[in-house]
Amino acid sequence: MSAERRLRVLVVTHVVRENDGQGRVNYEIARALLAAGHQVTLLASMVAPELLAHPALRHVEIPVSRVPSRLLQYQLFALRTGAWIRAHREEYDVVHVNGFISWARADVNAVHFVHDGWYRCGFYPYRFFDGWYGAYQVIYTRVNAWCERWAFRRSRVIVPVSHKVGEEVRALGLDASALRVIHNGVDTDQFAPGPSERERFGLPRDVFMLLFAGDLRLSRKNLDAVLRALALTPPHVHVAVAGGLRNSTYPALARELGVADRVHFLDFVTDMPALMRSTDAFVFPSRYEAMSLVLLEALSVGLPVITVATAGGSEVIDSRCGVVLDSPEDTPGLARAIERVAGNAQYAREMGQAARELARTLTWPTMAERYLSLYEELARGNDAVRLELAGEVLPGRS
Template sequence: MRLCIVTSSVKKGDGQARVNYEITKAAIQEGHNVTLVVRQQVANDLKGNQLISCIDFSVENIPTYLMREIVFTQQVNRWLRKNGDEFDVIMACGAVTSQKTDVNVVHFVHSTWLNSPFHTFRISKNLYGAYQWFYTWLNSRWEKQAFKSTKVLVAVSETIKQELIEIGFPEEKIQVILNGVDLDEFAPDSRDRAQFGLPSEVNLALFVGDFRTNRKNLDSVLKALVDVPNLHLAVVGSAEKSPYPQLAKQLQVDHRVHFLGYRADVAKIMQVVDFFVFPSRYEPFGMVVSEAMASGLPVITTSVSGVAAIVTPESGIVLTDSENVQALVDALVLLTDRPELRIKMGKSARAIAEQHSWISKANAYIDLFESLRS
């Protein structure tokens, strides 16, 4: 099979790039030829493989993320018009091209986010908020065109599937393949908190995410922390231009909140905390939650997160309202005060995660590609 993957990047990391990475690995292991059409990074362990060709349209010197996306899409469209017929299967991610493709993997539906009451422009009535609205609006238009131009839409969660149906795409065109988890990288283990500058003799929860905006809902976690005085919180993610370090001070919980910045060793940090909290306001999947589960942590998340579909009452707590701070307080208190429950739930969480290995998900994609060839 001659497979073409059109995407921003192919590497271990965020959800979209990781899916591309795992599909590529599975494809070459079966002897398929893969052409990667990218604008950013390709994992080093994939480079140089004789079955992989890389077409790199580097646009990183172009100012603003939006302009880089526009230029990359134009370059991809021209390239596919010229070379698309060479491939058995063309897979794209989101609004990356308006040309005909066989599969489009949908990680985010901008039309849904645009209408969310929590969209940045509804919170930040300034130039940044206006830019975010314009960016989302443009992407919502582009992605609809891209989705119409493909044979099969792969939704990475049931949440995404329902959102696609709501914006007019037929259910029979949509398949669901959940994101996987690296069961070797994310696994229970014992480490010393001191190596991360974290206190040892305290109850410690973990939050991981981009909290420069309000979507991940760190503000509710900080507010809830006020009423859980025997709990500390480790926060992983860039705090640059984020209002939340200041909010922690205003709430007088800053002595219990440990901002660690962006970290590449999240898997190791997950091995030193007691549980994971991620009450996102809008989350098409939420791979970090399944990674926490694989690490043997009980999790707190919200029903709007796609990953909530795999969180059972035995493995975590799913909040039905992301704005109900008292419900979040109750969940934090339960897991803080009952260490024996945390252990039991953590074991259940790991068992669930083991059903969602990346190998199984990548093979599901390969099976789909093969079916489209026949």
């Protein structure tokens, strides 16, 4: 394949926009492809307007279904995209999907979450006989796990977003040679060190401020461990919590633990870079995570990170820029790690500088370049297959 050839790439995902985890990854891939002069088709329900304005981008909209439950909605999306891909497959050099998202074969399958890994990680909270909600969650997880296994086996290359996810994919019996780990990225310009704005967020000034950010509806994010660890730390340690508070039980837990005056629930925060710059360290003991963008963002702002091995992304952290605990249930260990960082300003400052340096190696352009290199490699392979089928002689063959 010549260096000047324009690739025709089809990307299949639900959402392509900046403020969405998987959506942000595909947003950056699409931007990089367009900047390199390639043609991009997005088979998606929603695409950021700034991408739609580009002449080399085509959006094939898959409307969001109105059927009840995410399980049925995702299956309908997969059926519709599968039919479309089968009808148009020959128009593309590379087809890129994300996990189980389509009943179709693909060249690249980027894996952002492994339902079987979540189910078997030891912290899965649902049981089939614990009422209708528990039964639905188990059915949802097991059906998606089966569908993911089907999708992985019909993809030429599987791209886990972390080595942790890669291990979970290999546990399904997939060929390790088909795996290429590509870590997610971060915008180091948007998420950069800068002046604190604690007054803007209603945070006290003369305390050591931890930051926790995540969906408070999900027990796997493990805010309960943070609150319990906080109760074991000195009173000058506080935590700012960014996440939706509707129907949350965590304010009551903070009161029960006697730390309500040290926990600052901020609900949804739209300016996360400013909030991060207003805190001193990031704490993230998630019970299960594939590759957390917020963890990379905290590193980029220059925050020491206290996390656990079950949180995807922890694999990039070493002792220079953070603390990685073995278990998300090690509350005393979490408290000791917090105390160590909060009790030594020089230590925390040096960790923050190392965190920023690490983040500079994990930018969105770095990630996107790896995907583009993979697309070019696969397109060359597709060309070779087409030539063989056409009966042409390839270089080096008789």
